[in-house]
Every structure is written in structure tokens, then in C-alpha cells.
Amino acid sequence: MNTKKIHLISGITITIFIGLHLFNNVCSIFGATKHIEIMQILRLFYRNIFIETILLFAVLVQIISGLKLFKSYRNTAISNFEKLHIWTGLYLAIFFIIHLSAILGGRYFLHLDTNFYFGVAGLNAFPFNLFFVPYYAIAIISFFGHIACIHHKKMKHNIFGLTPNIQSIIIVIFGICFTILMFYGLTNHFNGVKIPSEYNVLIGK
Numbered sequence: 479m480n481t482k483k484i485h486l487i488s489g490i491t492i493t494i495f496i497g498l499h500l501f502n503n504v505c506s507i508f509g510a511t512k513h514i515e516i517m518q519i520l521r522l523f524y525r526n527i528f529i530e531t532i533l534l535f536a537v538l539v540q541i542i543s544g545l546k547l548f549k550s551y552r553n554t555a556i557s558n559f560e561k562l563h564i565w566t567g568l569y570l571a572i573f574f575i576i577h578l579s580a581i582l583g584g585r586y587f588l589h590l591d592t593n594f595y596f597g598v599a600g601l602n603a604f605p606f607n608l609f610f611v612p613y614y615a616i617a618i619i620s621f622f623g624h625i626a627c628i629h630h631k632k633m634k635h636n637i638f639g640l641t642p643n644i645q646s647i648i649i650v651i652f653g654i655c656f657t658i659l660m661f662y663g664l665t666n667h668f669n670g671v672k673i674p675s676e677y678n679v680l681i682g683k
Contacts, residue, residue: 485543506663563627566620622653
């Protein structure tokens with residue numbers, strides 16, 4: 479099995495989790511309580527030793543294979559979608575390393591529940607939000623952009639009269655709109671979220 483196939487399989491595995499995770503995050507538009515309530519339900523699926531081990535292994539494989547593919551194709555990408563494909567992949571690999579390290583560190587070293595408040599502490603505190611807003615936004619848009627590039631490469635037919643090129647652009651636009659909606663919830667409709675005191679350690683308080 480070559481690197482591309484390995485990358486695809488690990489990518490599909492991770493995408494299932496990311497889809498659930500993003501659905502959970504966008505539910506924050508209904509408030510932190512609803513977000514945590516849905517998270518508790520979803521954790522029954524992915525927060526167990528078997529599934530979590532598979533996810534961690536898939537992320538590791540995705541990072542290694544992704545960096546290898548980036549090195550192989552960065553100088554041969556010609557079209558805009560080819561370039562978007564490799565650069566969104568690079569950002570996602572970097573994001574996975576940082577984000578996973580933060581989650582595991584928060585869980586095992588800070589002994590925090592890595593729930594809604596763990597994720598949004600930096601988003602709702604200045605000057606940390608100057609980093610975390612673009613950090614998360616670019617990651618989400620990169621995820622949709624990466625999918626759009628794969629769709630553009632694999633799709634050979636029009637849908638509802640729309641060419642594969644237009645379809646892929648729509649996926650990117652949807653990703654941008656989704657990101658804005660998600661931030662609307664994660665920042666409590668841009669009025670800020672009251673962070674419980676145990677999470678103040680994340681913002682130096």
C-alpha cells in the first residue's frame with residue numbers, strides 16, 4: 479500500500495471524528511450547556527480506549543504521510559487546487575501536532591476536562607484571541623479546503639449543472655460560512671464567554 483492510499487484511509491478515519499467534532503462545536507450557537515450536553519453523548523462513541531487509540535494512530539499516520547506527500551508534491555503543484563491541496567495539508571499537519579499536544583497536556587498534566595471551556599478560553603480573552611482566532615479559523619477552512627481539493631480531483635461529472643470546479647469552490651465557501659457561524663457560538667454571539675475559574679490557568683490567571 480503506497481503513501482497516498484495510507485493517507486487516504488487515515489484521512490477518512492479522522493474526517494469522521496472531525497465531522498462529529500465540528501457538529502458539536504457549531505451547536506455552541508445554542509449555548510455552552512447544549513455544547514457540553516452533546517459532547518457527553520458523542521464521547522460515548524469516541525472517548526474509549528479502543529476508538530481513541532485508533533484515532534490517535536490515524537492522526538499520527540496522517541501527519542507523517544501528509545508531510546511526506548507535501549515534500550514530494552510541493553514543487554510540482556501547478557493548478558490553484560493542487561497548491562491549495564498541499565498547503566492546507568501542511569497547515570492541518572501542524573495544527574494536529576499543536577492541538578493534540580494541548581488536549582493531552584490539558585487532560586493529563588493540568589487535569590482539566592477538555593470540554594467547551596478548555597477550547598474557548600483563549601478565544602474569549604485578549605490578547606490570546608489574536609492567536610487563537612486565526613489559529614482555529616485557518617484550521618477549519620483548511621479542512622474544508624482540503625476536502626474541496628480532493629473533490630475537485632475525484633469528481634468527473636457536473637451536479638445540477640455545476641462543474642467540479644464550481645462544486646469545489648462552493649465547498650470552500652461553505653467552510654468559510656461554517657467557520658463564521660461556529661465562532662458566533664464559541665464566543666457567545668461575540669459578547670464573550672464566562673470561563674470557570676479552573677480554566678484560568680490557560681490564560682495566565
